[in-house]
Amino acid sequence: MYYAITTSLLLLLIPATSFLLTPPHSPSHTLRSTKSLDFEAIRESVDSLPSPPPLDPTYDVFCNRELNMNSLAAIGFDMDYTLAQYHVPEFDNLAFDGAKQKLVDMGYPEEVLKFTYEPSKWIRGLIIDIKRGNFLKIDKHKYTRVAYHGSQEMSSEARKALYAQTFNKKDSFGESYYINMDTLFQIVDAELYSQLIDLKDSEDSEYEFLDGKTYEEMYRDARACVDLCHRDGVIKDEVAKNPSKYVVKDPNMVPMLKQYKEKGIKVFLVTNSLWTYTQDVMSYLVDPSDTESGDWTDLFDLIIVGSCKPAFLVDPRRDLFRVDKQTGQLTNTDGVYEIAALNPNGATKFLEQGNVYQNGNFNQLAAMLDLDGKAITGEQILYVGDHLYSDVLRSKRTLGWRTALIVPELEEEMKTTESQKDTSSTILKLRKLRESISVKSNALRLAPDTPENSAQLESLETSDRQIKEALVDIVGAHHKAYNPIWGQLFKAGYEDSRFAYYTANYACLYMTKASNLRFVSDQRAFRTFNTPPPHANTNTDEQ
Numbered sequence: 001m002y003y004a005i006t007t008s009l010l011l012l013l014i015p016a017t018s019f020l021l022t023p024p025h026s027p028s029h030t031l032r033s034t035k036s037l038d039f040e041a042i043r044e045s046v047d048s049l050p051s052p053p054p055l056d057p058t059y060d061v062f063c064n065r066e067l068n069m070n071s072l073a074a075i076g077f078d079m080d081y082t083l084a085q086y087h088v089p090e091f092d093n094l095a096f097d098g099a100k101q102k103l104v105d106m107g108y109p110e111e112v113l114k115f116t117y118e119p120s121k122w123i124r125g126l127i128i129d130i131k132r133g134n135f136l137k138i139d140k141h142k143y144t145r146v147a148y149h150g151s152q153e154m155s156s157e158a159r160k161a162l163y164a165q166t167f168n169k170k171d172s173f174g175e176s177y178y179i180n181m182d183t184l185f186q187i188v189d190a191e192l193y194s195q196l197i198d199l200k201d202s203e204d205s206e207y208e209f210l211d212g213k214t215y216e217e218m219y220r221d222a223r224a225c226v227d228l229c230h231r232d233g234v235i236k237d238e239v240a241k242n243p244s245k246y247v248v249k250d251p252n253m254v255p256m257l258k259q260y261k262e263k264g265i266k267v268f269l270v271t272n273s274l275w276t277y278t279q280d281v282m283s284y285l286v287d288p289s290d291t292e293s294g295d296w297t298d299l300f301d302l303i304i305v306g307s308c309k310p311a312f313l314v315d316p317r318r319d320l321f322r323v324d325k326q327t328g329q330l331t332n333t334d335g336v337y338e339i340a341a342l343n344p345n346g347a348t349k350f351l352e353q354g355n356v357y358q359n360g361n362f363n364q365l366a367a368m369l370d371l372d373g374k375a376i377t378g379e380q381i382l383y384v385g386d387h388l389y390s391d392v393l394r395s396k397r398t399l400g401w402r403t404a405l406i407v408p409e410l411e412e413e414m415k416t417t418e419s420q421k422d423t424s425s426t427i428l429k430l431r432k433l434r435e436s437i438s439v440k441s442n443a444l445r446l447a448p449d450t451p452e453n454s455a456q457l458e459s460l461e462t463s464d465r466q467i468k469e470a471l472v473d474i475v476g477a478h479h480k481a482y483n484p485i486w487g488q489l490f491k492a493g494y495e496d497s498r499f500a501y502y503t504a505n506y507a508c509l510y511m512t513k514a515s516n517l518r519f520v521s522d523q524r525a526f527r528t529f530n531t532p533p534p535h536a537n538t539n540t541d542e543q
């Protein structure tokens with residue numbers, strides 16, 4: 001489950017305004033018994049204060065795990081799809097079209113060049129079974145809810161035969177032939193791979209080349225071609241030439257970064273992109289007038305490019321190189337040993353020689369973030385990224401960092417949820433009605449077998465069937481309202497999706513874009529309001 005931090009005035013203002021009712025000099029300040037507190041009076045006082053300007057809910061920050069911003073010593077950011085959002089489909093088409101050409105160069109049929117990119121067919125959080133050419137949406141219990149082979153929906157029998165968990169089939173979706181779609185970059189891979197599968201399977205095509213390829217080999221080829229586009233200039237040269245076509249400018253990003261830096265919180269960037277691309281994108285996002293020296297790197301205490309996450313977060317042996325900002329040339333450093341040798345204030349002296357680095361690892365980052373001689377602990381770092389595994393799961397599980405996941409898709413998802421409110425309510429009411437029918441039917445089945453009981457039971461069973469049929473239609477339309485194929489990002493059937501499960505477990509916070517943190521002060525305390533477990537749920541609200 002995931003829980004929204006609402007913009008409720010009451011919750012926002014209680015910490016800041018409690019002094020109005022119990023000033024420090026008042027005798028009541030020492031009272032600890034709740035009997036002495038007049039909560040209604042506090043509520044009225046809070047309610048009487050002016051409301052903050054209404055915030056579009058898509059600018060909100062949502063909380064899965066309690067987090068007090070004033071406990072943070074550093075905030076770090078990923079770049080791609082975190083600080084830098086991209087125009088879709090323009091940006092994705094660079095990789096899609098570039099990879100098509102590379103596939104043809106490898107021997108794939110010319111037909112591949114006719115593929116067109118349709119990102120709306122995809123959502124993040126899916127699993128690709130590259131051994132069989134299938135795309136799966138699973139819930140938090142690893143039950144496969146929706147399955148496609150290429151662009152063809154699989155029958156429920158085929159889906160269950162392949163993916164239902166039995167004692168004989170122990171696939172955990174952790175095997176190497178299952179690929180998790182944890183970043184928006186992979187939507188290009190999925191679309192390209194899906195069309196290759198269709199081409200291989202099509203009855204009227206006879207491509208010997210494809211006959212000789214397994215589904216897994218086709219995936220690996222597509223992945224390699226897309227990856228090459230990210231490295232050989234197909235993408236980066238175009239973005240450098242025409243950044244406004246591909247990169248989304250966000251007016252709140254620079255103020256957000258400055259806001260935390262001015263409060264004494266260290267601000268850093270850790271990106272897998274290399275220096276030249278990072279420089280191209282960030283110098284477009286940050287106007288020279290935004291910083292005193294005209295250089296975007298001033299906004300950060302520390303920048304690490306080419307970080308190779310997740311290796312950066314788990315491998316302590318990776319060397320750290322200093323990047324010359326003018327030439328891009330790398331020089332060796334001794335990282336943590338050099339900082340220790342420069343002590344006292346080794347980190348400051350080290351960063352005075354340059355604040356842009358490549359490669360490295362989490363230990364060197366912690367040493368460079370050294371605050372007044374005291375190394376920062378994992379709990380004092382908030383890392384903001386879009387990659388469910390590399391940025392969020394790995395940093396939380398390995399290093400105990402606090403984490404924030406960027407979910408640009410959430411904006412559309414929230415709008416659909418709003419427009420589907422009545423439908424959601426109807427579905428819930430009908431499900432609760434089925435539960436009541438089940439309870440009453442159960443009692444009748446346990447009661448003496450009389451003609452009257454039998455008639456009542458039959459009537460209940462008929463009603464249940466009718467409601468079940470109605471639900472199939474309503475739920476189907478509800479699912480399609482989000483995405484015609486995969487439905488809701490955060491739900492799979494009535495359960496949380498795998499994406500929702502990992503978000504809830506590993507992302508302390510999540511939001512549509514990193515700049516939403518502009519509306520979060522360095523003193524904000526995020527709280528969760530968990531739903532009680534079924535046995536303790538005393539909520540009688542029918543909704």
Ligand SMILES: [Mg+2]
Pocket residue numbers: 078079080081082385386387
């Ligand atoms: Mg990223």
